Amino acid sequence: MSRKVVITGLGVISSIGNNVQENYNSLTSLKPGIGHIQNLDTVHKNIIPVSEVKFSDKDLAHMAEFDMSRPVTRTTLLGIIAAREAYHSAGLDKVAKLRTGFISATSVGGMGKTEMLYQKYLDPADNGDFMKFLETHDCGESTERIAEALGIKDYMTTISTACSSSANSIMLGARMIKAGMLDRVIAGGVDSLTVFTINGFNTLMILDKEHCRPFDDSRQGLNLGEGAGYIVIESEEAAKAGNRPILAEVSGYANTNDAYHQTASSPDGQGAFLAMKKALEVAGLTAEEIDYINVHGTGTPNNDLSEGTAMTRLFGTQVPKFSSTKSYTGHTLGACGGIEAVYSTLSIMNKTIFPNINFKVKMKELDLAPETSLLSGVDIKSVLSNSFGFGGNNSALVFKKI
Amino acid sequence: MGRVIKMGVAAANYCLRDAKVENPDAIITGTGMGCLEDTENFLCNILNNKEQFLTPTSFIQSTHNTVGAQIALLLTCNNYNFTYVHRDLSFESAFVDSILLLKEGEASNVLLGGVDEMTPNHYSIHSKKGFWRKGVTTSEFFYENSKGTIPGEGAAFFTLSSSPKDPYAAVLAVEILFNTNSQEDLKKILDRIFSSNNLEAKDIDLILLGANGDQEGDRVYSEFKENFFKENNAAAYKNLCGEYSTSTAFGVWLASQILKKKEIPAGVSLSRTPEKEVSKILLYNSYNGNHSLILLSSC
Amino acid sequence: MEDLVNQLKVQIIKALKLEDVKPEDINPTAPLFGDGLGLDSIDALELIVLLEKEYGLRVENAASAKKIFLSIQSMADYIAEHKKA
Incomplete structure (x- = not known):
């Protein structure tokens, strides 16, 4: 079980760009993607800001090269675009076939289509062409379509653990490679914005009506976002044998459960603390060796306080530099672990820490301030990336420079 | 809730x-x-x-x-x-x-x-697609060569x-095969399962099939039986639990009960009377060209 | 006031699906959260919607809700006061 798992490809689409380069440009030029709702029909249109990918489904289908005569969801299209970029950037389309898996994650799958068609579905007399979309509802459907677009069939599965989903798909991929079950995996996740999730989070009163302000004392909640992020991971042997550039290593991972409340995080951040601690153990690193944390940092009063408390418990007074890139992308739910894995890798590759924009004042309870300006030329050897979800589902990943 | x-x-x-x-x-x-x-x-x-x-x-x-x-x-x-x-x-x-x-x-x-x-909604929406057999109260429909199945x-x-005290069964293999209708691919996986456990097809005492009574969908199960386990005893289980995404879990539960209690419940309709005690059960389920194989053994 | 208290009890039991609780089991001055009825923060959000839906009263955030939702009595007082205005 000593095989090293390395990253050889990245792919992302989000409100701040359609590919890795565009995302990087927005991150380094401090341009967030948060604004008014364009693509959804909802009463919250001009009230609740979101972080939307500014393309219609038709545009996305064109970008994804998907035949629109087949039933398809926005989730699948976003997923194909990002997963294909990762796949191609690792040059996997050109190399001899190794055992390849696709492990995806999503929190609401095809809900975006279902909510538009549900009343017609329920009408027993209406059996029109729209019925073909019925099969696009469940979470596994997008995974099958994306895997099909990439021609992957050695292994595939879908994880749904709310907002930690895609961190967990990376964790599973790394474990399967270490165990020798697969040689390489495209792992990450995707979610599209839906009226369902906007209303869901709105009932919880954790949507900020302004741009979200992670870790700021005045934070009022999160902004929902959409997108997809995937990384190509493979065994070091496979990457070296194929002469593919190694971007970083996935050296640590952990999943724990807060076991405190169905949605709220515990005051002492126990689940988050255990996840970070365990991920460091798996990576064989001490707390001092972490140079940067890409925090979960949603901007809700509860998450940031709990996460900050857990960080203080683990790192004491020496909390590493940290930032929440959700201040750019919003909270992309099942996609955020994948997107932030891409950003963490970019941080290592470019010696850059992306700032936590909109932060002004430390929260009263903790002496913690994220990075607020772009830092370049930082030798980042190890990054910790946190993703926490409903149901107390806490995950942490460690990415290491090679 | x-x-x-x-x-x-x-x-x-x-x-x-x-x-x-x-x-x-x-x-x-x-x-x-x-x-x-x-x-x-x-x-x-x-x-x-x-x-x-x-x-x-x-x-x-x-x-x-x-x-x-x-x-x-x-x-x-x-x-x-x-x-x-x-x-x-x-x-x-x-x-x-x-x-x-x-x-x-x-x-x-x-x-x-x-x-x-x-749920009632899920049932009625899928009714429009002709998924369900209506008015069925016994397992008889299973053998009627008709369309649709029962919801479950x-x-x-x-x-x-890893160190069980009083186990129901030992898990010998859990294999998944994606996106293929090739019998060759299925054979490769079966060969791998058999060779890694030093077994042959004849050692499998019972094949539990995910057949659900839908005439067209069940063809894959009869082919599987015909091609690989012609001589083996076989039974279906979805007449007991209905069709749902995770009905294989029910199948594994049933197989575990059979292996531990060393008796086959009357509701399980076998292709023939077993000659000896059932000690190896292979479960096979399939949808849209995806296949799963789970091999359990008595302890 | 007593009518309002009893009406609230019935509405809360229904909204929170407190299947084992009868209206007469609830002491109107006992705390709703923590030791009393044992409600949590999600239940508070349900109560906010209850006030809006049944009484047309908007509670802007969970923090200011704290005082209102101390007990059934405090909820009734709040409703009585604001309905008049």
């Missing part, structure tokens, strides 16, 4: 009590459709009330990992907690991960479950242990 959550939590409780495990090292669940009732509730409230007067409870409980999370909450279990949602392979995905955790030495007891619920739901949980 949707019935799927209650079923899941209850089955998990029975299972842990049965295994005399207080706090498992991991909780891994599979669900094809998730918490349907809560999802439908919240969705219908949005649509009927034009996004006004919505309350959070059904939204929260619509999250796919609610069952695993509720079990963790009740046990105060801080350990690994994954939920797989990969259509009809959700339970199998959870099973593969469970075995991996045990092999890694990360867990010595894993709580593994498959859960799905049926359920929760089945297992404690997988």
